[in-house]
Amino acid sequence: MADRVVKVNDHGLRIGDDHPRAKLTDREVDHLLELRESDPEFWSYARLAEVFDISKSQAGNICRGKQRNQTAMDFATVHMP
Template structure:
């Protein structure tokens, strides 16, 4: 079965389509929103989303999950 996934300029999967992704794109946006708009701490967010405080910090600082899709490609999901 073929699935369309987002890829970066190098042709590698990004965001929730990356094989090692633990969070959806919506969850990443929610983390950033809760931190920026609501002032939740990294510790609170880490507990809420069951990820490390360091991962939350990198997401909120746009050091992780900050790439934009350049194009999409079809991949085999078998």
């Protein structure tokens, strides 16, 4: 089986699209944030949620920096089955 290098935070926990429950890639999160910044009135949390197939609260949490806002502090190797 193959090993994989993943991003981790300062506690050694997987973050971003390397997190096992991540629904969006880091690139999709960047795009979501760019859309919201370009026209917040048009790109409401509800509209972003629909486009990216996530909940409205998840879209809001991403935009407000409550989720998906960590910077990779290191990398770790994990064994992939």
